[in-house]
Amino acid sequence: MLIKRPDDIRPSEITPRSLYEDRRSFMLGAGALALAGGGVLPGAAHAQAREKIAGLRPAPAAYTLKEPLNTYEQITSYVNFYEFGTDKSDPLRNSKNFRTRPWTVVVEGEVRKPRSFGIEELLKLAPVEERIYRLRCVEAWSMVIPWAGYSLSELIKQVEPTANAKFIEFHTLADPKQMPGVKDPVLQWPYVEGLRMDEAMNPLSLLCLGLYGELLPNPNGAPVRLVVPWKYGFKSGKSIVRIRFVENMPTTAWMRSAPSEYGFYSNVNPKVDHPRWSQARERRIGEFFKRETLMFNGYADQVASLYTGMDLRKNF
Ligand SMILES: Nc1nc2c(c(=O)[nH]1)N[C@H]1C(S)=C(S)[C@@H](COP(=O)(O)O)O[C@H]1N2
Ligand SMILES: [Mo]
Numbered sequence: 001m002l003i004k005r006p007d008d009i010r011p012s013e014i015t016p017r018s019l020y021e022d023r024r025s026f027m028l029g030a031g032a033l034a035l036a037g038g039g040v041l042p043g044a045a046h047a048q049a050r051e052k053i054a055g056l057r058p059a060p061a062a063y064t065l066k067e068p069l070n071t072y073e074q075i076t077s078y079v080n081f082y083e084f085g086t087d088k089s090d091p092l093r094n095s096k097n098f099r100t101r102p103w104t105v106v107v108e109g110e111v112r113k114p115r116s117f118g119i120e121e122l123l124k125l126a127p128v129e130e131r132i133y134r135l136r137c138v139e140a141w142s143m144v145i146p147w148a149g150y151s152l153s154e155l156i157k158q159v160e161p162t163a164n165a166k167f168i169e170f171h172t173l174a175d176p177k178q179m180p181g182v183k184d185p186v187l188q189w190p191y192v193e194g195l196r197m198d199e200a201m202n203p204l205s206l207l208c209l210g211l212y213g214e215l216l217p218n219p220n221g222a223p224v225r226l227v228v229p230w231k232y233g234f235k236s237g238k239s240i241v242r243i244r245f246v247e248n249m250p251t252t253a254w255m256r257s258a259p260s261e262y263g264f265y266s267n268v269n270p271k272v273d274h275p276r277w278s279q280a281r282e283r284r285i286g287e288f289f290k291r292e293t294l295m296f297n298g299y300a301d302q303v304a305s306l307y308t309g310m311d312l313r314k315n316f
Contacts, residue, residue, distance in 0.1 A: 048096055048218050053148050053210045059129035062302070063204070069132065070143040072212050074285050079219045080137065081238055082186055083172070083179035094180055095218035100239075103223050109245035110165035113158070119223045123209060126154035130213065131206060133229040135236075136268045136297045142282045147227050148210030151203045161197070161245050169194045169250040170226060171242035187253045193237040194250035194264065195228065196306075204229055204302055208236075230299040232266045263316040267307070268297035272316050 058064065077092050084091035084098075103119040117125070128148050136142045156168075174189035176182045182189050199205065206227040209216060216222040221238025228235045234254055254262035261275055270280045270293040281290040296303050307315075 048098075048222075050217075051215045052213060053123075053128055053215060056128050056130055056148055056210070056213055059131040063129070063131040063133070065132045065134060065144060065298075067132075067134070067144045069146055070285055075143060075145055075211060076217045076219050078143075078285055080139075080233065081181075081219055081221065082184075083174065083181045083189070083191065083239070084219070085181045086184070086186060090181070091219035095222075098178055098218045098222065100218070100223040103241075105224060105240055105243060107155070107159050107243045107245075109169075110162045110247060111245050112160035112162060115159065117155070122155075122207070122224055125158070126150040128209060130210075133204075133206070133227060134297050135227070135229065135233050136282060136293065138232040138234060138262075138266070138274060138279075140277060140279065140282045140293075141285055142293075142297075143285050146212055147206060147208045148213065149206045149208040149227070152205040152207045152226065153201045153203060155207055155243075156200060159245075164247045165197060165245035167194055167196055167246050167249055168200050169242075169244040169246055170237045170240050171244070172221075172225075172237045173239045173241045187257050189253075190241075191237055191253045192250060193226070193235055193252050193254075195235070196249075198306055199228070199303075202303060202306065204299060230267060230296040230303045232268055234262070235266050265307075265312075265315045267303075267312065267316075268293060269295060269312055269316070271295075272313055 078088045079091050080088065081091040081095070084094040101119065104116045105119075105122065106116045108114045128150060130146055130148050132144060132146050134142055135145055170193045172191045172193075173179070174182045174191070195205065206229075208221070208225045208227045209223065211217060211220055216225065221236075221240075224240050225238040226236045226240065249264055252262070252264065254266075255264060268279075273279055279293055282293045283290050294300075
């Protein structure tokens with residue numbers, strides 16, 4: 001299959017909702033398993049089997065943005081997943097044999113009921129919804145993505161956090177045998193991210209298990225990742241293996257690597273520039289002209305109240 005470079009992707013290739021619906025009804029009729037990338041060609045760029053999510057339901061309107069979706073090809077081929085390489089096109093190629101079964105997520109720390117969850121348990125923990133979110137990367141590009149999952153709060157409820165649980169750390173897999181990028185000290189591995197408890201409990205915070213009605217593709221963080229749509233994309237850790245409830249604000253992998261550039265909060269904020277570039281505008285992948293970046297990535301109504309009284313320049 002051909003992998004397009006971002007500059008080759010035209011606006012007309014962003015899929016209108018109606019076409020996506022058609023594609024999905026086609027897929028529903030075509031049975032549960034298909035090959036990646038229309039992968040009938042020998043030497044297809046990735047060999048991950050594609051599997052439809054059973055019982056997926058549409059999310060309420062508040063979680064379903066009405067904007068044209070980026071295509072499956074854009075979303076899986078233009079990614080940041082440094083464990084599989086730092087070039088945006090590396091993860092698709094380098095993750096094709098990534099093993100996502102068996103998979104366990106350990107949940108520990110300041111909780112009354114620490115335990116681990118197998119990936120099959122996670123798929124059944126709560127009804128899996130399709131949510132259409134904007135994703136805004138700190139590098140000033142964005143996409144509109146149909147994720148599948150449920151609110152992270154569903155998992156948090158299960159383990160009963162104690163009063164000491166003020167923050168949550170998310171640790172993602174760092175397996176040098178499967179992930180060539182982990183040999184590169186570009187970050188300190190494993191990739192660690194974090195949220196304040198109230199951010200994690202906000203219903204927008206998504207425990208994400210799928211994309212375009214199917215289980216998550218490897219380049220996007222299979223089998224389970226976070227999606228926190230009002231924050232820069234790097235807050236949404238991929239391929240999570242450990243969730244730890246803690247009392248103190250975690251130091252994330254990006255804070256460790258460049259503390260002046262990446263703060264803990266990393267809320268999308270057009271008024272606070274990155275030290276090396278402006279955050280006022282962004283390029284929607286597939287579009288030519290830049291668009292204005294929205295405060296909290298357009299989710300201010302749902303999340304601005306989490307930060308009342310905080311100086312968002314200091315707490316960047
Ligand atoms: N484990 C891990 N998670 C990660 C990253 C990464 O390098 N490793 N990159 C982040 C960045 S910078 C972005 S923009 C989003 C991109 O998610 P997407 O490629 O699925 O859109 O993943 C985030 N999660
Ligand atoms: Mo990013």
